[in-house]
Amino acid sequence: MGEQEFVSYADHVTIKERPIPAARKRAPRAIVLGVGTILLSAAVVARIGRFGFNPTDQGFVLAQVWRVLHGEIPHVDFLGPRPFGSAYLHLIDHLVPAPLMIGSSFVMMMQLIVATFALAAFLTGTSPLEWGPLRLGLVFAAALVCLNTYPLMAWHTVDGVFLVAVGWWLLDSGLRSGSRWRRLLGLFCLGFAIIVKQSFLFAAPIGLLILLFHPAAPPKKWPRLLGDVLVLGAAPLLYFGMVTVAGGLPSAIEQLSGGKQTWGEGLFRFWTADFTGREDPRTYILPVLLGTAVLAVAWSVRERLGEPGRWLRLSMALCVVAVVVFVVADGGFEHAGSWPVTLLWLFLAAAVLDAVVRRRLPWQYLAIAALGWMASLSWGYPLPGLLTGIFSLGVLEAVAPPDLPRPPKLAGGAVGAVAFVLAGLLLMSAHDKAPYADRPQGELTKELGEIEPSLRGVRTSPSVYTYVAQIHGCLERYPASRVAVLPDNPFVAPIFGVRNPFPLDWPLPLEMTGDSPERMVEAAARLDEEGDYLVLFQTVKAVSLTAGASVPDAVTPDARTIGMSSVEDRIKDELGGASVACGSFAGFWAPAR
Numbered sequence: 001m002g003e004q005e006f007v008s009y010a011d012h013v014t015i016k017e018r019p020i021p022a023a024r025k026r027a028p029r030a031i032v033l034g035v036g037t038i039l040l041s042a043a044v045v046a047r048i049g050r051f052g053f054n055p056t057d058q059g060f061v062l063a064q065v066w067r068v069l070h071g072e073i074p075h076v077d078f079l080g081p082r083p084f085g086s087a088y089l090h091l092i093d094h095l096v097p098a099p100l101m102i103g104s105s106f107v108m109m110m111q112l113i114v115a116t117f118a119l120a121a122f123l124t125g126t127s128p129l130e131w132g133p134l135r136l137g138l139v140f141a142a143a144l145v146c147l148n149t150y151p152l153m154a155w156h157t158v159d160g161v162f163l164v165a166v167g168w169w170l171l172d173s174g175l176r177s178g179s180r181w182r183r184l185l186g187l188f189c190l191g192f193a194i195i196v197k198q199s200f201l202f203a204a205p206i207g208l209l210i211l212l213f214h215p216a217a218p219p220k221k222w223p224r225l226l227g228d229v230l231v232l233g234a235a236p237l238l239y240f241g242m243v244t245v246a247g248g249l250p251s252a253i254e255q256l257s258g259g260k261q262t263w264g265e266g267l268f269r270f271w272t273a274d275f276t277g278r279e280d281p282r283t284y285i286l287p288v289l290l291g292t293a294v295l296a297v298a299w300s301v302r303e304r305l306g307e308p309g310r311w312l313r314l315s316m317a318l319c320v321v322a323v324v325v326f327v328v329a330d331g332g333f334e335h336a337g338s339w340p341v342t343l344l345w346l347f348l349a350a351a352v353l354d355a356v357v358r359r360r361l362p363w364q365y366l367a368i369a370a371l372g373w374m375a376s377l378s379w380g381y382p383l384p385g386l387l388t389g390i391f392s393l394g395v396l397e398a399v400a401p402p403d404l405p406r407p408p409k410l411a412g413g414a415v416g417a418v419a420f421v422l423a424g425l426l427l428m429s430a431h432d433k434a435p436y437a438d439r440p441q442g443e444l445t446k447e448l449g450e451i452e453p454s455l456r457g458v459r460t461s462p463s464v465y466t467y468v469a470q471i472h473g474c475l476e477r478y479p480a481s482r483v484a485v486l487p488d489n490p491f492v493a494p495i496f497g498v499r500n501p502f503p504l505d506w507p508l509p510l511e512m513t514g515d516s517p518e519r520m521v522e523a524a525a526r527l528d529e530e531g532d533y534l535v536l537f538q539t540v541k542a543v544s545l546t547a548g549a550s551v552p553d554a555v556t557p558d559a560r561t562i563g564m565s566s567v568e569d570r571i572k573d574e575l576g577g578a579s580v581a582c583g584s585f586a587g588f589w590a591p592a593r
Helices: 022-049 060-069 085-095 100-124 133-147 156-177 180-194 198-213 222-232 234-245 249-257 265-269 281-300 302-331 339-358 363-375 385-399 409-433 462-477 492-496 516-530 542-546 567-574
Strands: 482-486 533-538 578-582 585-590
Touching (some): 060 492, 085 156, 085 180, 100 363, 100 385, 100 492, 156 180, 156 363, 156 385, 180 198, 180 234, 265 339, 339 385, 363 385, 462 533, 462 542, 462 585, 482 492, 516 567, 533 567
Antiparallel strands (some): 533 585
């Protein structure tokens, strides 16, 4: 979006305004974008991110970071079914001048906003520094839609989306501008995405295709191409090289290849699902398909239709936009609803329209749709919810008539501001009603910072507060340097500053691949020989905390505990410390010898 020329007709003389040097124009815009991103992230954390706490998920990645900070090596000292690139990426969370949990939420929101900007720039082939107020407002609104009711916490899927989005954008803009550093940094980000989660492996070959067949790609030179491939593989090579030197490669292969396979089946079962008793989301796709078909035909014969055809295209575009807005609003930002899948299929319909109107392969659309599929390769959240905003924006970009006059900045800014405000209101309403894995915001009356400074600013329900306070009380009553609360409390180590003696922070059945069960039991045997440990077991299920159920004030040492697999009982058999109970937890304690 270039700057308009200002023409003065004083004294019948035309005077053109001197163009401002590009660097002088771009620097203030970059500052505005940077400050806006920081302020929006802080505002979202203050209004939304600090409300609600889930002991199972929040702290999972931070627990891995804590291990790395203490010199542990992935797949050697700690295990998991995914690579641990996120543990290195989120070292930055400890540099944010805020309590750890709040700082981590801030970093996650920054990632999501930057990813949305990167994907919008990649999709449109434009620079954010050239956007007008309309597109800028729509992209900020899209970032809020991408958040929906996803928890603001460090998470490997968010990291993968962030790295792929930034990688593709930098690669594309680097090839367009001839910028070597952008191209190489983009390739490095795509390689890094591979080591945060296997599902993002597919972003690398897409990156290679972009590198080879990009419209602005320079002539192929093998030395340059070889260097690019080495940069693309740099992060995985460094990661697995470290693991290999430490002797953990066989175990890593067994862990990473031993998990339950998932291929995003939910995206395709959407078409055969039974929606009896509720609104069928597939009905929204039909009018969009019809509208895009009319737009494609009307554009193809635009010279014959003339001005009536232009108005036809505009009216149909508005109808499609209305359907997309309705899908987003009707979905209510529901965490596990069908609206993200609906938007993905609407986005693919828009890709076909983009191909017809612009007479090109819509490779940016197809790449982003593929990213949505990668993000949905998950055991717990098999949905492309983190890309809902860019799916919506992509449909708007596709149906906007290319010959539509650019709106005045004031009018465009007003529309962008309205979209942003509406998205913000919907976001606040959704979170107030249903924060991730916690009670409605009106019931979040307890401040976790009263228990531990690293949780300062986080508000939760009385049940979760009592649960966390009991863990803190146990640590004071039975002091030990090595502490584990099994099976699913990964937040304990990074929040309370203790060391988890077991090689898994989240020993759930799906997480224990390869030799993980045996390694857990072996760790218990070594622990019993060395002493100085406190191993507690839950008697309260995490789901009951979400439901707001009361937490027992006390249990007996022989109370029945929660077991996700047979590993918990095998660990109990190895531990010979004193049987203890505190709060709702029962376990074993051996003081330092």
